[in-house]
Each structure stands twice: as C-alpha cells, then as structure tokens.
Amino acid sequence: MFKIVKREEMAGGTVILNEIEAPLIAQKAKPGQFVILKANETGERIPLTMADTNPQKGTITVIYMVVGKSTALFKTLKVGEGYKDVIGPLGKPTHVEKVGTVVCVGGGTGVAVLHPITRALKEAGNHVIAIIGARNKGLLILEDQMKAASNELHVCTDDGSYGHHGFVTEVLKKMLETKEVKLVVGIGPVPMMKFVSKMTKEFNVKTLVSLNPIMIDGTGMCGGCRVSIGGETKFACVDGPEFDGHQVDYDGLMQRLQAYCEEEKECYGTFCKMNK
Amino acid sequence: MAEEEVKKGKKEAIPRQPMPEQAPEVRRRNFKEVPIGYTPETAMLEAQRCLQCKKPSCVEGCPVEVDIPGFINHIKEGNFTLAARHLWKKNSLPAVCGRVCPQEIQCEGNCVVGKKGQPVAIGNLERFAADYERINGKGELPPKAPPTGKKIAVVGSGPSGLTVAGDLIAKGHEVTVLEAFHKPGGVLVYGIPEFRLPKEIVFSEVAFMERLGVKLECNSVVGRTVTLDELFAQGYDAVYVGVGAGLPTFMNIPGENLIGVLSANEYLTRANLMKAYLFPEYDTPIVKGKNVVVLGAGNVAMDSARTAMRLGADNVKIVYRRSKQEMPARKAEIHHAGEEGIEFFLLTAPTRFLGDEKGRITGMECLKMELGEPDQSGRRRPVPVKGSEFKMDCDLVIVAVGAGANPLLTQSTPELSLNKRGYIIADTETGKTTKKGVWAGGDIVTGSATVILAMGAGRKAADSIHNYLKWGW
Numbered sequence: 001m002f003k004i005v006k007r008e009e010m011a012g013g014t015v016i017l018n019e020i021e022a023p024l025i026a027q028k029a030k031p032g033q034f035v036i037l038k039a040n041e042t043g044e045r046i047p048l049t050m051a052d053t054n055p056q057k058g059t060i061t062v063i064y065m066v067v068g069k070s071t072a073l074f075k076t077l078k079v080g081e082g083y084k085d086v087i088g089p090l091g092k093p094t095h096v097e098k099v100g101t102v103v104c105v106g107g108g109t110g111v112a113v114l115h116p117i118t119r120a121l122k123e124a125g126n127h128v129i130a131i132i133g134a135r136n137k138g139l140l141i142l143e144d145q146m147k148a149a150s151n152e153l154h155v156c157t158d159d160g161s162y163g164h165h166g167f168v169t170e171v172l173k174k175m176l177e178t179k180e181v182k183l184v185v186g187i188g189p190v191p192m193m194k195f196v197s198k199m200t201k202e203f204n205v206k207t208l209v210s211l212n213p214i215m216i217d218g219t220g221m222c223g224g225c226r227v228s229i230g231g232e233t234k235f236a237c238v239d240g241p242e243f244d245g246h247q248v249d250y251d252g253l254m255q256r257l258q259a260y261c262e263e264e265k266e267c268y269g270t271f272c273k274m275n276k
Numbered sequence: 277m278a279e280e281e282v283k284k285g286k287k288e289a290i291p292r293q294p295m296p297e298q299a300p301e302v303r304r305r306n307f308k309e310v311p312i313g314y315t316p317e318t319a320m321l322e323a324q325r326c327l328q329c330k331k332p333s334c335v336e337g338c339p340v341e342v343d344i345p346g347f348i349n350h351i352k353e354g355n356f357t358l359a360a361r362h363l364w365k366k367n368s369l370p371a372v373c374g375r376v377c378p379q380e381i382q383c384e385g386n387c388v389v390g391k392k393g394q395p396v397a398i399g400n401l402e403r404f405a406a407d408y409e410r411i412n413g414k415g416e417l418p419p420k421a422p423p424t425g426k427k428i429a430v431v432g433s434g435p436s437g438l439t440v441a442g443d444l445i446a447k448g449h450e451v452t453v454l455e456a457f458h459k460p461g462g463v464l465v466y467g468i469p470e471f472r473l474p475k476e477i478v479f480s481e482v483a484f485m486e487r488l489g490v491k492l493e494c495n496s497v498v499g500r501t502v503t504l505d506e507l508f509a510q511g512y513d514a515v516y517v518g519v520g521a522g523l524p525t526f527m528n529i530p531g532e533n534l535i536g537v538l539s540a541n542e543y544l545t546r547a548n549l550m551k552a553y554l555f556p557e558y559d560t561p562i563v564k565g566k567n568v569v570v571l572g573a574g575n576v577a578m579d580s581a582r583t584a585m586r587l588g589a590d591n592v593k594i595v596y597r598r599s600k601q602e603m604p605a606r607k608a609e610i611h612h613a614g615e616e617g618i619e620f621f622l623l624t625a626p627t628r629f630l631g632d633e634k635g636r637i638t639g640m641e642c643l644k645m646e647l648g649e650p651d652q653s654g655r656r657r658p659v660p661v662k663g664s665e666f667k668m669d670c671d672l673v674i675v676a677v678g679a680g681a682n683p684l685l686t687q688s689t690p691e692l693s694l695n696k697r698g699y700i701i702a703d704t705e706t707g708k709t710t711k712k713g714v715w716a717g718g719d720i721v722t723g724s725a726t727v728i729l730a731m732g733a734g735r736k737a738a739d740s741i742h743n744y745l746k747w748g749w
Contacts, residue, residue, distance in 0.1 A: 024502070028502075038458055042551070042559055043559050044550070044560045045560075073559075084458070085494070085495050087456070087458070087495045087501075088501065216542060216550065216560075217457065219456055219497055220522070220683070221522045221523065221524070222539060222541045222542035223524040223541065224538070224539075224542045226533060233526065233532070256533065258635075260561040263555065263556075263561035266556060267555070
C-alpha cells in the first residue's frame with residue numbers, strides 16, 4: 001500500500017490534494033512526469049501528473065478534481081489509508097532551460113501540474129510570469145504557491161469574483177504584446193490549451209502543453225492515449241505528456257476523452273447512490 | 277479395457293480421448309474456461325496410448341525438453357503427483373503450457389502414434405497432471421540448492437521471466453522479479469483471456485514461485501522507476517530482460533483515431549487485466565460493440581473476437597487480407613472461434629475507417645484481395661482486386677495485426693544493441709546481450725511468438741546466467 005500522509009480539500013471540496021509515500025518515485029520524478037494510481041483491487045488505473053515531490057521525505061503529491069467514480073473513490077481515502085498501487089514516474093520530464101521570459105498559464109487543476117514546472121523554470125534563471133485562472137474565486141487553487149514559484153503572478157476568474165475579470169488568454173495576450181516572451185507553458189482544460197496555443201501561434205511563440213488522455217498502462221503498450229501531433233500519431237504516455245501546443249489536434253483529443261462518457265456516468269451514479 | 281490387451285499391442289485400439297468442453301452456444305456468452313479437463317479415468321486411458329518410445333521424438337519437439345513419456349507413464353500408473361513433479365523438472369508452468377502451447381506443431385506434431393492416427397493428447401495430459409496437483413497436492417516444494425549468495429533481477433513476469441526465476445531459485449540464487457503492471461504474469465494475465473487461461477492458475481503458479489523464495493515487485497517500470505545500471509548498483513549480479521514485445525501496431529490508414537478503434541493490446545488489457553468484462557463491478561469500462569470487426573488472424577485476433585462475442589456482440593467478423601491457409605492462429609483457436617459463431621472475411625483489407633460527427637466509428641471501407649507471388653515471409657502476397665471496394669458497417673474495430681518492440685527499457689540502456697526493428701540482440705544459445713551481465717529472451721528478442729518459445733529462451737538464459745555466476749562472462 002502507498003500511504004497517504006497528508007490530505008487537503010481545496011476549491012470547496014471539489015479538488016483534493018494527497019501527499020503519498022512513494023520513495024522510489026519521489027527520488028526519480030522530475031517536473032512534468034506523471035504517476036498512475038489505483039485505489040483498490042477493483043479500481044481503475046488513473047494517470048495524474050505530479051504536483052510536487054519530496055525526495056528527502058520520500059513522498060509525492062497529486063492534486064485532482066473529483067469528476068467521476070474513480071476520483072470520488074480517491075476522495076474517500078483518509079490520511080493513514082492509501083492507494084493499492086502507484087506506478088511511476090512515467091512520461092518524459094519537462095525540458096527546462098534558460099530562455100529568458102517565460103509565461104506559465106494554468107487553468108483549473110492544471111495549475112497543480114504547472115506549479116513544479118513554473119518553479120523549475122524560475123530556478124533555471126528564467127523570468128517567469130504566471131497566469132492562473134478558475135471559474136470563480138472559490139475554485140482557485142495554489143495561489144500562494146504559484147506566487148512563490150514565479151516572478152510575477154496574475155489571477156483571473158471567469159465571473160470576476162477575484163483578480164482579472166475574464167479568461168487567462170486575455171492576460172496572456174497583453175504579455176505577448178508587451179514583452180519578449182520566449183516560451184509559453186499552458187496546462188489546463190483542453191479548450192483552454194487550445195485557445196492559448198491559438199493565440200501564441202499568432203505571436204509565433206513556442207508553446208508547451210501537457211495532455212491527459214484516457215490511458216491504461218502508461219508504458220506505451222496499449223495505444224489508448226494516442227493523440228494526433230502535427231498529423232502524426234503519438235502516445236501521450238511515452239512520447240509526452242508534453243507536446244508542442246501548435247501541433248496538437250485538440251478537437252480529436254476532446255472527442256477521444258468522451259469515449260466512455262456513458263459508462264462513466266453509470267459507474268459514478270451507482271457509486272454516488274451507494275455512498276449517500 | 278484390460279491392461280493385458282493393451283500390453284499386447286492394442287494401444288491403437290484406444291481412440292484419442294476427446295477433451296470435454298462447454299458447448300459453443302453456452303460458452304460464447306460466458307468467460308468460464310472452454311475445455312473442462314480430463315477426469316482421472318480419462319487421463320489414465322489416454323496415457324495408455326503413449327508407446328513409451330526409447331528415443332521419444334515428442335521431446336525433440338518441446339522447446340523446454342519435457343520428459344514426455346516419463347510424466348505420461350506416471351499418469352498411466354495413477355501417480356498424478358509424481359507426474360506433476362516430473363513435469364516441474366523441466367517446465368515451471370505446466371498448467372499454463374498444457375493450455376496454450378501449440379502442441380500440434382511441437383510435441384504432438386512429432387508423436388509417433390500420430391503418424392498413423394491421432395497423436396497422444398500430450399497437452400491435455402500435461403494440463404491434467406498440473407491441475408490435479410494444484411487442486412489435490414500437498415504443495416510440497418521441489419528441492420533447492422544451497423544458497424549461493426548471488427542476486428538476480430528478472431525484468432518482466434511473463435512466461436520467460438517466470439521460467440528464469442523458477443530455474444535460478446532452484447539453483448540456490450536470490451531472485452527478484454520486477455513487473456511494470458500491478459499484477460504479475462505478463463501476457464498470461466493481460467493478454468490471454470480468462471476463458472482460455474483462468475487467471476487463478478497464473479496467480480497460483482506465481483504464488484508457488486514466491487513460496488520457493490522468489491521475490492516479486494509489481495509497479496516497477498524498469499527504464500522509468502529504476503534503470504538496469506541502478507539494479508547493478510543495488511547489488512544484483514545479473515539481470516534478465518523479458519519485457520515482451522508490448523508496442524501495438526496500427527494500420528496507418530485514415531480514421532484510426534476514431535472512438536471504437538482499439539489496439540488488441542488495449543482491448544484485451546481492459547478485458548483481462550482490468551476485468552472490464554465485470555464492469556461495473558470493476559471500474560474499468562470497455563467498448564461493447566454490437567457489430568465487431570477484428571483485423572488480423574493470429575491467436576490475439578481470435579482471443580479478441582471471442583472476447584467481443586462474450587461481451588454481447590450480435591456479430592463478430594475476423595477480417596484478414598490473406599486466405600485461410602495463411603492464418604497464423606492455432607488451428608484449435610480458429611476452430612473454437614468458428615464454433616462460437618465468429619465469421620471470417622478473408623482476402624479483405626480495410627482502406628479507411630468511417631465515423632460519425634461525435635468521432636465514433638460507424639464502418640470501414642474495404643478492398644477484396646487476391647493472392648499473388650510469395651513475399652519475404654514465404655506467404656503469397658495479397659494484391660488488391662481493382663474495383664472491389666465495399667463498405668462494412670461496424671461499431672468496434674480491434675486491431676490485432678501484430679506488435680512491435682516497446683522502447684521504454686532499451687532507450688534507457690544505450691549499451692544494449694538492438695536490431696533495426698528495435699528488438700534486443702541476444703545470443704540464440706545463451707540469451708547473452710551486448711551488455712555485460714545482462715541477458716534477454718522472449719518476445720523482446722524474437723518479436724511476437726509463443727509462450728513456450730519464450731520459456732525455452734528463459735531456460736537457456738537461466739543456464740547461462742548460472743554458469744556466469746560460477747565462472748564469469
């Protein structure tokens with residue numbers, strides 16, 4: 001068992017943080033890599049990109065939004081309990097180097113994945129501007145951590161309840177217009193990454209996105225996570241999860257994410273009834 | 277039949293004992309094992325058919341050289357435990373091999389009795405002895421050599437890795453098996469379906485190895501969680517790489533990323549390893565097609581087609597670009613599939629997949645083929661027939677046209693030389709790779725092959741590793 005040593009609820013209990021004992025993974029993992037978690041014998045294998053690692057303590061941190069049966073099951077796990085299986089680190093790490101000014105754009109729980117990458121880019125000597133967004137103030141996560149990890153932080157909410165009233169892309173546009181941005185990292189919901197990439201393409205600025213398609217093994221064996229990158233089929237688990245944002249077929253990715261929506265509804269519905 | 281009569285050379289009078297099976301119309305909708313197994317009486321009767329040849333050609337046909345007349349003789353005498361132990365001397369997975377080996381081209385293909393009539397049912401007898409001991413045996417462990425203090429890491433817990441582990445633990449070494457998945461067994465668990473190889477049998481064989489002292493570490497992705505060099509730094513004296521092929525091949529035709537087009541690896545892993553056939557009792561879902569197409573005609577294609585039928589398909593079609601003669605699957609599997617109502621669309625190849633506005637598959641465009649001149653594989657090359665385009669409706673396509681070499685481990689180990697298809701280059705007699713202290717075998721060396729060939733490679737490598745630990749590289 002992989003024990004949970006710390007658990008936090010964020011965004012009104014819709015987002016959960018788990019710090020998990022996994023010493024081998026903690027020693028190896030680099031920003032941008034993911035793990036696969038399985039709660040129990042009958043559980044699904046769920047890929048989550050790590051939000052943090054602590055090699056000294058031998059722990060990794062994942063932050064996930066409760067969206068279906070498996071994440072709802074994860075939410076029931078308390079400190080001292082744990083995951084039956086944690087596999088990793090998987091995927092290629094983020095390529096971190098000093099390029100100058102970098103903008104890191106995060107939306108929703110994507111901010112959790114963006115956090116270690118932001119920190120690493122700053123540590124590498126870049127001037128890092130972070131832009132994070134959520135639908136409203138209550139759903140915003142990791143504001144303080146992102147502030148510490150970047151040189152300047154901009155916050156957006158869709159409803160204007162906090163920070164800039166509007167989408168992250170609006171603030172991003174301002175940055176692209178006024179600064180010599182060398183790299184943009186965009187991580188969040190697929191539509192957000194799509195629009196971030198569309199904008200940076202206009203400004204011809206290199207853009208990295210982190211994809212989270214449906215996956216089983218995470219080692220290149222099943223091909224379930226295939227995405228079309230510049231017209232070529234790639235596996236997010238071994239070729240990614242990060243890709244050139246300008247090459248990704250976002251519409252295809254969004255469709256493939258819906259592959260099991262009926263089954264997921266059925267499974268989640270039964271689980272919710274049983275746990276009322 | 278009186279034993280005397282048999283001794284007088286009337287063995288031919290006993291017909292080959294048929295394997296009792298679930299009826300096709302019943303089994304096509306359940307995941308229980310298809311063959312039910314011999315009774316002790318049937319097994320003893322079948323065992324009498326063996327001529328106990330002095331120079332048994334059946335043994336020559338066995339990649340791990342099981343003493344076939346020896347174990348059959350124990351069955352004939354009613355000593356089933358002795359038969360199982362006898363098997364164990366050469367084969368650490370007899371219950372598995374009795375079920376999935378292509379006996380018709382190995383032991384049974386060489387059987388002298390088979391020259392005039394039906395060969396001795398060696399596979400069925402092997403299965404019987406192993407099952408009998410698993411269910412009724414006292415679980416006595418075979419003898420083990422005194423500890424040598426040497427440590428071996430086995431990467432991958434499929435058939436070749438388990439063979440290496442079983443052989444080396446018996447020789448007194450410390451063995452740790454590293455498995456990337458959360459359950460051991462490799463292809464025996466993620467690939468071969470429950471109705472052909474119940475998972476309980478695989479786990480029981482693995483549990484037996486653990487009782488012998490083999491350590492098992494699941495969730496360990498060598499190449500990511502740990503590298504080969506780190507294993508040596510941790511104090512391992514030798515490493516065996518048996519990670520399997522494990523890279524799905526797609527058709528590279530338009531529409532392949534539509535929802536409902538799955539690699540056989542994904543389809544079978546969902547069904548078998550993740551137990552999606554028990555959804556929603558198990559959380560992993562699977563596409564339940566009504567009109568299912570399986571591309572390819574190997575064992576994996578048959579397994580996929582028969583799984584789809586069991587998941588409630590109205591019809592399942594095997595679509596293959598060559599003819600029946602070239603189908604690579606075992607005859608028994610093709611026969612079983614046909615009995616269960618799987619249809620065969622031979623000399624047919626898809627050219628594109630068609631989908632709806634939601635990105636789900638609705639059908640495929642196909643071409644009829646005819647056979648031309650033999651190609652590099654020696655099989656006649658399929659050539660498209662002009663103007664033969666037609667459309668086939670389907671809501672699930674399973675691509676089972678072979679596998680490639682998964683590069684996860686080899687990429688992190690530059691000293692391992694690979695061939696141009698990405699498979700590890702290893703000596704055919706010893707399994708030695710180009711990196712000192714590292715052996716490899718099974719599908720990651722040969723490309724997709726059979727369980728027993730992987731075990732044969734494991735046996736040779738285990739011998740070579742043992743010699744290395746005694747005498748050096």
